[in-house]
Amino acid sequence: MAVTKTLTKAVPYEKDGKVIRWDLEMKYEDGDASADPSTYYSSDFDVTLDSTEGDTTNFTPKAKGEWSKSDLEALCPISLWDRIFASQYDSIITNPPSKPVPDNEFTIPS
Numbered sequence: 001m002a003v004t005k006t007l008t009k010a011v012p013y014e015k016d017g018k019v020i021r022w023d024l025e026m027k028y029e030d031g032d033a034s035a036d037p038s039t040y041y042s043s044d045f046d047v048t049l050d051s052t053e054g055d056t057t058n059f060t061p062k063a064k065g066e067w068s069k070s071d072l073e074a075l076c077p078i079s080l081w082d083r084i085f086a087s088q089y090d091s092i093i094t095n096p097p098s099k100p101v102p103d104n105e106f107t108i109p110s
Contacts, residue, residue: 003085004029008044010072018061020051024076028085031093041093045081 009025025046031039051061059075091097 002030003082005078007069007073007076009046012064012067014064015061017063019064019067020061021048022059022072022075023048024072026073026076026081028081030085030089039093041089043085043088045076045084047076049075 006027006029007024008027009023011023012019013021013023023046025044027042027044029040029042031041033040049058051057051059
């Protein structure tokens, strides 16, 4: 299956009628919950981004109604989140740590 990414939260902070900060959250999902064993995994990522940070301009402030979904998604550090999610999926679903197996028949040496 392909990874599904869904923008689940977008909270604008306004000053003088323009957005100067965004709180954004994106849900990543992959796999199949009905598979045996399940291959489904999800993770939520979030970022708070100011229009400017020091000498860096992250985005140009504009009215909240002028923002599109793709504008908001473009503010997210997708490549970083992609790498993190891939690593999480690999370590939890693809290559999970082996679980110890108890030996209930073990005899204590004399």
